[in-house]
Amino acid sequence: xxxxxxxxxxGISIERWTKASRVALGSMAxxxxxxxxxxxxxxxxxxxxxxxxxxxVILAAMxxxxxxxxxxxxxxxxxxxxxxxxxxxxxxxxxxxxxxxxFAAAIVTGALSIPLSLFMLRLKGGEFAIGMWVIAELAHLLxxxxxxIQGETGTSLISLNVYDGNTRRATxxxxxxxxxxxxxxxxxxxxxxxxGAAMQAIRDNEEAATSVGVxxxxxxxLLFVLAAFGIAVAGGLWxxxxxxxxxxxxxxxxxxxxMIFMVLVGGIGKFExxxxxxxxxxxxxxxxxxxxxxxxxxxxxTALIFSLYLPRGLWGEIERRFDFQLLPVGYRLKxxxxxxxxxxx
Amino acid sequence: MINxxxxxxxxxxxxxxxxCGLSFMFSVMRIINLAHxxxxxxxxxxxxxxxxxxxxxxxxxxxxxxxxxxxxxxLLQRFILERxxxxxxxxxxxxxxxxxxxxxNLLFEQFGADTxxxxxxxxxxxxxxxxxPGHIFVGKLAxxxxxxxxxxxxxxxxxxxxxxxxRAIRATAxxxxxxxxxxxxxxxxxxxxTAITMVTVGIAGAFLGMRATFSxxxxxxxxxxxxxxxxxxxxxxxxxTLAGGIxxxxxxxxxxxxxxQGFLIGGHAVFLLVLFVRLSRFGMPVLDKLAASLxxxxxxxx
Numbered sequence: 123x124x125x126x127x128x129x130x131x132x133g134i135s136i137e138r139w140t141k142a143s144r145v146a147l148g149s150m151a152x153x154x155x156x157x158x159x160x161x162x163x164x165x166x167x168x169x170x171x172x173x174x175x176x177x178x179v180i181l182a183a184m185x186x187x188x189x190x191x192x193x194x195x196x197x198x199x200x201x202x203x204x205x206x207x208x209x210x211x212x213x214x215x216x217x218x219x220x221x222x223x224x225f226a227a228a229i230v231t232g233a234l235s236i237p238l239s240l241f242m243l244r245l246k247g248g249e250f251a252i253g254m255w256v257i258a259e260l261a262h263l264l265x266x267x268x269x270x271i272q273g274e275t276g277t278s279l280i281s282l283n284v285y286d287g288n289t290r291r292a293t294x295x296x297x298x299x300x301x302x303x304x305x306x307x308x309x310x311x312x313x314x315x316x317x318g319a320a321m322q323a324i325r326d327n328e329e330a331a332t333s334v335g336v337x338x339x340x341x342x343x344l345l346f347v348l349a350a351f352g353i354a355v356a357g358g359l360w361x362x363x364x365x366x367x368x369x370x371x372x373x374x375x376x377x378x379x380x381m382i383f384m385v386l387v388g389g390i391g392k393f394e395x396x397x398x399x400x401x402x403x404x405x406x407x408x409x410x411x412x413x414x415x416x417x418x419x420x421x422x423x424t425a426l427i428f429s430l431y432l433p434r435g436l437w438g439e440i441e442r443r444f445d446f447q448l449l450p451v452g453y454r455l456k457x458x459x460x461x462x463x464x465x466x467x
Numbered sequence: 468m469i470n471x472x473x474x475x476x477x478x479x480x481x482x483x484x485x486x487c488g489l490s491f492m493f494s495v496m497r498i499i500n501l502a503h504x505x506x507x508x509x510x511x512x513x514x515x516x517x518x519x520x521x522x523x524x525x526x527x528x529x530x531x532x533x534x535x536x537x538x539x540x541x542l543l544q545r546f547i548l549e550r551x552x553x554x555x556x557x558x559x560x561x562x563x564x565x566x567x568x569x570x571x572n573l574l575f576e577q578f579g580a581d582t583x584x585x586x587x588x589x590x591x592x593x594x595x596x597x598x599x600p601g602h603i604f605v606g607k608l609a610x611x612x613x614x615x616x617x618x619x620x621x622x623x624x625x626x627x628x629x630x631x632x633x634r635a636i637r638a639t640a641x642x643x644x645x646x647x648x649x650x651x652x653x654x655x656x657x658x659x660x661t662a663i664t665m666v667t668v669g670i671a672g673a674f675l676g677m678r679a680t681f682s683x684x685x686x687x688x689x690x691x692x693x694x695x696x697x698x699x700x701x702x703x704x705x706x707x708t709l710a711g712g713i714x715x716x717x718x719x720x721x722x723x724x725x726x727x728q729g730f731l732i733g734g735h736a737v738f739l740l741v742l743f744v745r746l747s748r749f750g751m752p753v754l755d756k757l758a759a760s761l762x763x764x765x766x767x768x769x
Contacts, residue, residue, distance in 0.1 A: 195560045197501065241746045247556040248499025251564075252694045253742070259691060260735040263728055375687060379568055382561060390557075415576045422568030429561040430550050 146448035154303050161292040169295050173363055175404045176298040177356045178384065180305055182396040182403075184352035185381035187309055190391030191318070192345040193325035195247075197378050198254025201261045202350045204373035205231045206357030208265050211367050214281045215270060221297060224358035228351050235350035239343045255375065262373035276368035279361055294362045301359065305352045310393065312348070317341055325391070376418075383421050386428045389435030394448050398437050470603050475720030477605065479696075479713030480613030481678065485671035485689060486696035487620055487708045488664040493697075495640045495660040498548055498559045502567035503668065503693055505686030509570055510536055510672030511585065512578060512681075518588040525585045525673060533669045540665030544658040567686055574683035585676035593677060612674050616712070619667055620705045626663075636660050695738040701745070714741075 161169055181203075189195045209227030214220045238257065245253050266273045282290060312318055320341045323331040332338055361367055380403065388399020410417045428435060434442065489503050500506075510532055517528040551562040586593035592611075596604040627633035638646040639656045647653055675681055675689065692715065700711020715734050722733020 189557065193557060195557050197560075197564060241743055244746045245742075247497075248493070248501070248560050249698075251501070251560045252499065252690065255687070256691055256695065256735055256738060259688075260732065260739070263732050263735070266728060379564070382564060386561060386565075415572050418572040419569055419576065422565045422572060424565075426547075426562055426565030426569060429554075429558050429565060430547065433554050433558060 143448055154299070157299055158296070161295055166288070166291055169291055170363060171404075171408070173291075173295050173298045173359070175400065176295075176302040177359050177363075178380070178400040178404055179302050179397055180298075180352055180356045180359075181377070181381050182384035182388065182400040183306055183309060184349040184356070185378075186385045186388075186390065186392075186396035187313075187345055187352075188349040190385060190396070191313060191321045191325060192342055193328075194243075194342065194346065195251050196254040197251045197375065198256070198258035199349070199353055199381060200373050200375055200377040201254065201258035202231055202235065202353040203357035203360070203377050204258070204265065204369065205234065205261060206354030207361040207367055207372045208268075208271070208369075209354075210358040210361050211277060211279055212268075212270070214279055220279055220281045220362065221293060224297070224362060225355065227358050228354035231354035231357075232347050232351035235347050236343070238350075239346045243339055243342050243346060258373055258375070262369055265369050265373070271367070271369060274368060274370050276366055276371075278366045282362065282365055294359065297362070298359050301355050305355070306397075309348070312344075313393065317344060321345060379418075379421065379425075383425045385435070386425050386433075387435055389437030389439075389441075390433070392435065392437045392441065395435050395437035399435065402436075469601070471720050471724055472717065473603060473605060474609065475717035476713050477609035477613050478716030478720060479709070480609070480616040480716075481671065481674050482692055482696040482712030482715050483616040483709040484612070484619055484667060484674060484712075485693040486700070486712055487616075487623065487705060488667040488671070489690075489693045490697040490708055491623065491667070491705075492660065492664045495636055496548065496552065496657055497556075498552060498563075499694075500548075500664075501560060501563040501690060502570060502686070503563075504689030504691070505567040505570040505574075506536075506539070506665065507668045507672040507675055507689050508681055508683070508686045509574060510669040511676035512574055512583070514585055514673055514676055515583050518585060525588050525677065529669070529673055532673075533666050536665040536669035537662040540662040540668075541658050543665070544661035545654075548661065549654065549657065567690075571684050571686055578683060580682065582680040582682045583676070584680045585673070586678075589677055608674075608678055612678070615670065615674075616709060619670065620709055623663070623667075624705050632656075632659060692734070695734060699738060699741045701741075 157172075160172060164172070181199075185196075185199055188199070206224075206227050209230045210220070210223045213223035213226050213230075218226060242250060242253055242257070265271055271277055285293070313321070320331065320336045321344075323334070323336055324338055324341060328338060357372060361372075384399035384403045385396055386399070387402055388397065389395025406421075407417075410420065413420075432439065485503075485507060489499065492503075493499055513532045513535065514525045514528045517523040517531060518525055523531070547562055547566065548559060551558040584593075589608075592608050595607045597607065597610075598604055627637055635646070635651045635656050636659065638649070638651055639653050639660075643653045646656075671689075671693075675685070696711040696715045697708055698711070699714050700707035700709065714737060718737035719730045719734040722729030722731070722736070726732070
């Protein structure tokens with residue numbers, strides 16, 4: 123008798139999809155399709171804000187991939203955001219179409235993250251977190267040395283000027299939407315694959331994972347490079363919307379603070395959590411962003427309180443209380459009798 | 468050139484003071500406190516407040532600020548670190564990072580973006596120097612920082628090897644569960660260790676304010692310097708931290724000679740170089756190794 127049949131005879135079954143999750147995936151695809159038409163309906167301001175939201179979702183999902191699924195908390199992810207923007211400027215200056223440059227820059231940044239991962243991934247916990255911050259600072263200083271950037275003065279993505287305002291806005295919007303959908307899709311598929319199971323095993327217990335034959339470093343590197351690439355795309359997109367590149371802004375640790383906030387509040391290690399966190403962050407920023415420094419104090423305090431008292435985040439609590447998953451990346455064990463469901467993540 | 472080298476070495480005293488708290492806390496509790504630098508800056512602001520508003524000179528101000536820092540350390544451990552450490556290794560990083568954002572921005576809210584310095588309140592100490600043969604000048608403050616670093620590190624070492632509480636800290640660092648079996652209260656020991664750490668952070672904050680200017684967001688760089696010094700010096704005991712601080716100070720001073728931006732680049736570059744060499748040759752996480760050798764050294768005090 124196969125293991126599954128043995129389980130079935132006891133009334134136990136393993137599921138990867140639920141009805142809710144099928145509906146969720148379908149409606150997400152529908153929402154994404156509908157969003158394609160937004161530039162025809164919404165005004166310029168709304169489109170710009172939507173673009174910002176998509177960029178936040180990318181940032182949250184990528185940081186969550188690294189920390190939530192890979193167990194690698196980095197405080198230096200702004201390095202990839204800054205490099206994505208910097209290489210976009212550089213490649214556009216070399217004559218590449220700015221929109222093409224944006225993705226080429228992300229590929230360059232992703233490629234750079236491979237040698238970086240060779241020794242950064244050997245660091246653990248806080249060492250990795252601060253080590254990445256040092257990398258970000260160093261990258262910032264080196265970018266400042268580039269003549270084209272003129273130190274902290276920065277420069278602009280002038281080649282965008284050939285497009286008129288509306289075309290530019292709509293193009294960036296579509297690019298951001300496509301990038302978000304593609305990155306979320308890639309992450310979802312990756313997390314449900316064999317590599318995804320390996321990653322979550324590493325996060326939960328690295329020694330145990332090693333002992334059952336998981337290739338720890340290779341698996342972590344996959345996540346590290348994906349996160350680097352995704353965040354670089356976000357950096358390039360942000361540059362496209364803002365046009366000016368000031369190293370101080372792009373290499374600011376604040377970006378990582380935003381990512382941590384979004385993921386902690388939404389639910390670290392939950393696929394839906396990062397998306398929910400990004401939407402919440404977007405709303406909070408829209409409402410309280412003008413409060414300046416108190417807004418930042420609020421973000422820091424919220425992150426602190428969530429990490430102490432609600433480490434599962436909002437989505438984690440929703441999932442626990444209502445036994446509810448929309449985009450499951452784990453396995454679901456169904457037991458007979460009351461309290462019959464256990465999620466294995 | 469000799470002058471540059473000497474300044475670099477003396478600068479290492481400051482880095483050793485700020486780094487020893489970071490590595491001490493890591494070796495005892497396995498926590499890297501990301502708010503370490505922000506707390507040092509907060510201490511500097513405390514001293515500045517006492518000096519500028521109440522007319523209490525910084526050295527006298529330390530008598531007020533250091534006990535406050537120790538108390539803050541106790542509270543930090545009881546209310547934040549203890550709870551977050553229960554949640555595994557990721558949570559303390561996130562918690563202390565959130566804390567650093569809160570501290571930085573509260574300082575900004577309170578004091579604005581202006582840079583401050585304690586230099587005006589310490590007479591001519593900030594620029595006074597001794598002249599050595601060959602037109603070499605050594606700053607009195609820089610020498611004082613180096614002497615303090617040696618005293619702080621020596622006192623810490625002495626405390627850990629000669630006092631019952633120090634031995635309890637070592638035992639807890641070694642194995643908290645077994646230490647608990649022989650009647651050591653790990654909670655109390657960790658709170659004491661955090662309080663001690665915060666006293667060193669307070670001293671570092673004082674030096675930060677005396678030797679240069681500081682601003683609300685200066686905490687991040689201070690954390691990085693402390694971390695770099697701890698990692699570079701990783702091979703040894705607490706004295707390794709001193710060596711790490713000196714190497715970092717030297718790299719920065721030499722970098723500054725080469726290029727206007729070279730000060731920071733030089734420090735980061737040496738840090739990465741050390742990291743790269745150590746990781747590729749021994750394949751072992753640096754601070755773990757530091758902690759391991761620290762504990763070995765502490766077990767048999769020489």
